[in-house]
Amino acid sequence: MPRLATTPPQHDPTPIFELFRGSYGSELLTAAIAHFDIFARLERSPESLESLAAANGLQMRPANVLVTALRAMGLIGVADGKLTLTAMAQEHLVPGGMYDVGDYVGLAAQSPGVLTMVRLLKSNQPLSFDDGGAAFIYRDGMASAMEATDSARHFTLALAGRAKNVAPALAEAVDAVDAELLVDIGGGTGIYSYAILQKHPSLHAVVVDRPEVLKVAEEMAAEYGVADRVTLQPGDMFDDSMPTDADIVLLSNILHDWDVPECKKLVQRAASLLRPGGQVAIHDVFLNDEQDGPLPIALYSAALFTLTEGRAYSEAEYAAWLVEAGLTVQPRVDTLIHCGVLAGKKA
Structure with missing residues (x-):
């Protein structure tokens, strides 16, 4: 089963x-x-x-x-x-x-x-991994724990602890009724995608991440019974090609790893992958638009700051990036553990 x-x-x-x-x-x-x-x-x-x-x-x-x-x-x-x-x-x-x-x-x-x-x-630098690189992020030319088998497996499974709890709520929040293709950028174990696949049996997903991370995603796809509807694509989310006929492009807990210029680039890339009527779904935490809380998100922003090149962002910041990418912002839907989905639809 x-x-x-x-x-x-x-x-x-x-x-x-x-x-x-x-x-x-x-x-x-x-x-x-x-x-x-x-x-x-x-x-x-x-x-x-x-x-x-x-x-x-x-x-x-x-x-x-x-x-x-x-x-x-x-x-x-x-x-x-x-x-x-x-x-x-x-x-x-x-x-x-x-x-x-x-x-x-x-x-x-x-x-x-x-x-x-x-x-x-x-x-303004994240904590170093053992070899002087980063633990949770990867960019070309950067030493990353996500490139080594043991450390990639450890960190990927650790991050899955939250994903397993939040994925059921995300599957309810994402509008995938008529969707055929989901592209999950930086999908990790793929659990977020697998929950959506289980809810929508006609959907196919492409999970994009680093090769060592996708070894864990492959195991998870078999455990969740969706391996026949998942394509695991190793690559660099900033530069490598991805499918360009997506109904949904998922950025789940990804943008908070990066500073503003990289976030804008990722949202633009995601929007470029959509077919007409498709959506970019940003699943993340949200600061108040006034940047004055909530306190749990402000402290999570500090955690992100210490471990990545990013921080927490507000709904207004995410919405502005979606609009800049030519998308129409939809109402936010909350999920779990302070997360929510903010989608931008392509005309």
């Missing part, structure tokens, strides 16, 4: 993920207080994000991750387009204030986690 990818879990595991990612909040708060001149500068005068980033030697991606988290914590607000301190931060985090607790938080300033976070924020 094939394994079912369409049966949802009995218990929502979202709280487990929130607890797991909570440590990033401590690290970012301590870094902002003890290593960056955030609260003292904003007490003197409101500043733009760009100005605050430049004053602390930060590029825009790390500055966005740091400030989004501080806004989600209720410590920084925005007035007239500039960052300001909230009343709580004004009372408790301005150095020298009567009720300043900055020195107390600063007791963790030299902890390994905080020092690593500070180094990553200043360098």
Whole structure:
């Protein structure tokens, strides 16, 4: 009997993920207080994000991750387009204030986690894998754990832990009633595609990923009983050719691995693969359009920042990229563990 990818879990595991990612909040708060001149500068005068980033030697991606988290914590607000301190931060985090607790938080300033976070924020680079490359991402010329058999298998199966929980909800959220071909870019184990295939028996899927990753996807396709409807295509998602008659192009938890220029390129590529009436389905987490939370997503953004070249993005950012690619944005449908699907349809 094939394994079912369409049966949802009995218990929502979202709280487990929130607890797991909570440590990033401590690290970012301590870094902002003890290593960056955030609260003292904003007490003197409101500043733009760009100005605050430049004053602390930060590029825009790390500055966005740091400030989004501080806004989600209720410590920084925005007035007239500039960052300001909230009343709580004004009372408790301005150095020298009567009720300043900055020195107390600063007791963790030299902890390994905080020092690593500070180094990553200043360098705008993800954590290195054992050989100096990256663990979760691949680009041409980059050493990647996804290129070695053992590490690729380990990381791919680890990431499948979330996919198994979310895939049933994704299969319900994606409109594939009349679809014939699904292209899953960076599909990993393929579990997201396999759930959609099980729900729609006439559908075929092409899963694109690195060769070592697809070895796991091949095993999973057999376990889920969809091997006869899956084509596993090794390749580079940025440059290698893909099928150009897709009804659905799925970008599930992929764009958050990359910075804005790469995200735009991937969305443009995905849109170019569609037949008329097809859709690009972005399945990911979503920051508020105001970039002030929710806090669990802001902390997940920090996790993404430390491990990839990306961060979490807002629905407005994703929607803008879909529109730039010539697609019409559809209403967002939430899935599980803070994820949702935002689709763009081709006329």
